[in-house]
Amino acid sequence: xxxxxxxxxxxxxxxxxxxxxxxxxxxxxxxxxxxxxxxxxxxxxxxxxxxxxxxxxxxxxxxxxxxxxxxxxxxxxxxxxxxxxxxxxxxxxxxxxxxxxxxxxxxxxxxxxxxxxxxxxxxxxxxxxxxxxxxxxxxxxxxxxxxxxxxxxxxxxxxxxxxxxxxxxxxxxxxxxxxxxxxxxxxxxxxxxxxxxxxxxxxxxxxxxxxxxxxxxxxxxxxxxxxxxxxxxxxxxxxxxxxxxxxxxxxxxxxxxxxxxxxxxxxxxxxxxxxxxxxxxxxxxxxxxxxxxxxxxxxxxxxxxxxxxxxxxxxxxxxxxxxxxxxxxxxxxxxxxxxxxxxxxxxxxxxxxxxxxxxxxxxxxxxxxxxxxxxxxxxxxxxxxxxxxxxxxxxxxxxxxxxxxxxxxxxxxxxxxxxxxxxxxxxxxxxxxxxxxxxxxxxxx
Amino acid sequence: xxxxxxxxxxxxxxxxxxxxxxxxxxxxxxxxxxxxxxxxxxxxxxxxxxxxxxxxxxxxxxxxxxxxxxxxxxxxxxxxxxxxxxxxxxxxxxxxxxxxxxxxxxxxxxxxxxxxxxxxxxxxxxxxxxxxxxxxxxxxxxxxxxxxxxxxxxxxxxxxxxxxxxxxxxxxxxxxxxxxxxxxxxxxxxxxxxxxxxxxxxxxxxxxxxxxxxxxxxxxxxxxxxxxxxxxxxxxxxxxxxxxxxxxxxxxxxxxxxxxxxxxxxxxxxxxxxxxxxxxxxxxxxxxxxxxxxxxxxxxxxxxxxxxxxxxxxxxxxxxxxxxxxxxxxxxxxxxxxxxxxxxxxxxxxxxxxxxxxxxxxxxx
Numbered sequence: 134x135x136x137x138x139x140x141x142x143x144x145x146x147x148x149x150x151x152x153x154x155x156x157x158x159x160x161x162x163x164x165x166x167x168x169x170x171x172x173x174x175x176x177x178x179x180x181x182x183x184x185x186x187x188x189x190x191x192x193x194x195x196x197x198x199x200x201x202x203x204x205x206x207x208x209x210x211x212x213x214x215x216x217x218x219x220x221x222x223x224x225x226x227x228x229x230x231x232x233x234x235x236x237x238x239x240x241x242x243x244x245x246x247x248x249x250x251x252x253x254x255x256x257x258x259x260x261x262x263x264x265x266x267x268x269x270x271x272x273x274x275x276x277x278x279x280x281x282x283x284x285x286x287x288x289x290x291x292x293x294x295x296x297x298x299x300x301x302x303x304x305x306x307x308x309x310x311x312x313x314x315x316x317x318x319x320x321x322x323x324x325x326x327x328x329x330x331x332x333x334x335x336x337x338x339x340x341x342x343x344x345x346x347x348x349x350x351x352x353x354x355x356x357x358x359x360x361x362x363x364x365x366x367x368x369x370x371x372x373x374x375x376x377x378x379x380x381x382x383x384x385x386x387x388x389x390x391x392x393x394x395x396x397x398x399x400x401x402x403x404x405x406x407x408x409x410x411x412x413x414x415x416x417x418x419x420x421x422x423x424x425x426x427x428x429x430x431x432x433x434x435x436x437x438x439x440x441x442x443x444x445x446x447x448x449x450x451x452x453x454x455x456x457x458x459x460x461x462x463x464x465x466x467x468x469x470x471x472x473x474x475x476x477x478x479x480x481x482x483x484x485x486x487x488x489x490x491x492x493x494x495x496x497x498x499x500x501x502x503x504x505x506x507x508x509x510x511x512x513x514x515x516x517x518x519x520x521x522x523x524x525x526x527x528x529x530x531x532x533x534x535x536x537x538x539x540x541x542x543x544x545x546x547x548x549x550x551x552x553x554x555x556x557x558x559x560x561x562x563x564x565x566x567x568x569x570x571x572x573x574x575x576x577x578x
Numbered sequence: 579x580x581x582x583x584x585x586x587x588x589x590x591x592x593x594x595x596x597x598x599x600x601x602x603x604x605x606x607x608x609x610x611x612x613x614x615x616x617x618x619x620x621x622x623x624x625x626x627x628x629x630x631x632x633x634x635x636x637x638x639x640x641x642x643x644x645x646x647x648x649x650x651x652x653x654x655x656x657x658x659x660x661x662x663x664x665x666x667x668x669x670x671x672x673x674x675x676x677x678x679x680x681x682x683x684x685x686x687x688x689x690x691x692x693x694x695x696x697x698x699x700x701x702x703x704x705x706x707x708x709x710x711x712x713x714x715x716x717x718x719x720x721x722x723x724x725x726x727x728x729x730x731x732x733x734x735x736x737x738x739x740x741x742x743x744x745x746x747x748x749x750x751x752x753x754x755x756x757x758x759x760x761x762x763x764x765x766x767x768x769x770x771x772x773x774x775x776x777x778x779x780x781x782x783x784x785x786x787x788x789x790x791x792x793x794x795x796x797x798x799x800x801x802x803x804x805x806x807x808x809x810x811x812x813x814x815x816x817x818x819x820x821x822x823x824x825x826x827x828x829x830x831x832x833x834x835x836x837x838x839x840x841x842x843x844x845x846x847x848x849x850x851x852x853x854x855x856x857x858x859x860x861x862x863x864x865x866x867x868x869x870x871x872x873x874x875x876x877x878x879x880x881x882x883x884x885x886x887x888x889x890x891x892x893x894x895x896x897x898x899x900x901x902x903x904x905x906x907x908x909x910x911x912x913x914x915x916x917x918x919x920x921x922x923x924x925x926x927x928x929x930x931x932x933x934x935x936x937x938x939x940x941x942x943x
Contacts, residue, residue, distance in 0.1 A: 155605040233939060
């Protein structure tokens with residue numbers, strides 16, 4: 134099947150022959166098919182002049198040419214749309230040498246990047262809950278889920294989602310105050326306000342917002358005074374039904390050095406996770422990102438990218454950018470073989486982790502003595518970490534059962550098999566365990 | 579076609595229409611002005627597909643019809659036409675004969691079948707404004723619009739209205755102007771009028787008297803002034819949310835006489851460097867605002883203006899031309915200058931009037 138683009142190009146070739154050059158370039162430049170719907174072709178034209186003229190003068194000709202190539206075409210509608218934007222690439226006139234007004238990119242007052250919108254957000258099974266929660270927050274800010282806490286590994290769109298909430302909120306209610314800050318920025322603000330002796334201004338500033346978004350709250354954990362200030366601001370905003378949105382790379386319960394009073398406050402609203410995208414979602418993401426950049430990719434290439442790069446959306450985007458850049462440089466369509474060579478270096482190499490490191494990480498995570506893992510004890514608080522270690526060694530590192538038993542203080546391989554089975558079974562019912570294990574995996578990276 | 583019109587009417591109409599003629603269009607018809615003789619009027623139409631105009635003039639019509647003639651030839655011919663009497667316009671074959679009491683010329687015509695129709699705005703969105711007021715409002719900010727095409731949304735004048743106030747604004751990202759006037763009972767969404775078209779619209783509105791009805795859709799805006807119908811496309815884009823950039827308070831303020839400032843800037847312009855950079859220092863204690871400019875090839879100049887000033891003293895650099903530009907829109911006797919420290923824009927307003935504000939960013943030294 135021909136795409137809309139090809140169809141329209143064929144129509145244009147035909148029209149070019151039947152019209153004078155001047156007429157053709159004047160009226161058909163920058164036209165394109167926006168979409169086709171049940172036999173109706175929606176034609177995008179640059180402005181009203183062209184719309185009226187095509188409709189009154191060339192309508193029959195356009196319909197006839199379209200039908201010649203595609204018999205299912207029944208009608209043609211015209212719509213004004215800028216279409217595949219051809220932005221002029223001329224350089225800014227260096228007439229001023231002055232500083233520029235902070236008009237765009239980052240809205241001075243909200244700190245939001247307008248690029249992050251819901252339109253550009255790909256929803257899949259891996260993030261649909263987070264997306265739905267964000268939507269609910271927008272519909273009923275301050276009431277639906279307050280605070281909204283989104284957590285998950287890096288590069289999965291947490292920032293995109295939280296900023297999209299802000300941008301959407303801002304667009305809906307331009308007079309309401311929205312602010313986006315990373316926890317780093319928040320701390321810096323606090324420290325510099327202390328230095329300037331203007332802590333009251335800091336407090337006022339953060340208490341005025343109707344929607345406060347804070348990214349990467351896990352970094353708050355080391356700063357005692359900042360945390361305290363954050364706690365008060367949180368309470369103030371939450372009590373006045375102002376919406377709060379947070380993101381972090383960990384579940385609030387496992388962020389270290391965060392007091393229980395903060396943890397319980399984070400948990401008061403809604404805690405949702407974004408996980409790694411599945412294959413279908415990765416395919417959708419690659420397609421969307423490629424379409425956004427007007428870059429054509431064959432299905433097998435899309436499939437290959439989605440297969441090779443698992444997990445991180447940022448890496449997917451990076452790989453895609455590499456391909457686009459190469460395609461532009463070489464000025465040709467990349468074959469699958471090209472893509473394979475190009476992407477060989479992109480995938481993240483698996484880091485070598487020693488068994489000892491894993492044991493230490495898990496023991497630390499559950500707060501047990503590293504040494505007790507090797508002992509013959511059957512205390513409950515030791516057994517669970519030990520089983521998890523076995524499970525991770527088996528699942529993630531493909532270590533043989535006898536070796537695992539050997540490394541963990543000379544245990545029989547049947548014990549190891551039993552442990553792995555047990556964790557696997559537990560995982561089916563116990564979601565908290567799943568979270569713990571994914572946290573541990575994160576720490577091992 | 580065979581018609582008779584008053585020479586003065588023709589001159590005015592061709593004068594206006596020729597401004598809309600596109601001289602370089604690939605489509606020949608667009609380089610022309612179309613005459614439509616029908617009923618008791620001759621209507622002249624011209625468009626460059628960005629904006630377009632139709633002007634009707636009363637005529638004695640012997641024979642109706644359509645004809646298109648090259649705009650540049652016609653406008654040069656008509657503007658040099660002597661006499662105040664009648665002009666006879668008639669077609670023979672592919673020639674248009676224009677005959678006055680003293681002279682007669684034959685102009686080759688263009689294919690009028692190719693001449694586009696002007697869009698009419700459908701839908702019921704409209705508002706009514708006093709033409710001359712609207713022109714003045716638009717003109718007071720239009721000079722700020724960007725000349726570069728990199729950001730089409732800045733190559734425009736923003737028009738919007740809510741809560742009884744009509745706001746217009748323009749910016750080229752180095753400076754920004756906003757003007758507000760009362761406009762009762764209508765809400766207008768943000769409309770972006772391309773700056774070149776806005777300039778033509780302003781010229782037309784300035785000729786008008788009384789109320790003008792403005793119609794708009796999401797893509798197009800039209801209005802009627804006297805016997806002229808004007809239409810322009812609107813830019814599909816988002817104008818920056820500039821309101822947040824307008825300072826609400828100032829750490830330093832100074833009020834100077836407009837005349838003093840204007841004279842000082844003229845002298846300074848002789849000495850400013852190629853970036854038109856002038857230094858500005860405010861000293862509230864000395865009740866003065868001092869401007870200085872230096873050019874290694876010419877020399878240097880300092881001008882101290884007496885001012886009613888308060889707040890912290892400061893020193894900054896600005897593009898002198900940008901400051902001078904604002905004086906075209908500030909007509910009050912004195913000008914209020916507001917600062918918020920280094921790196922923050924300078925605000926200029928007419929003293930005692932909040933309807934106009936102009937902000938300009940400082941220059942880096």
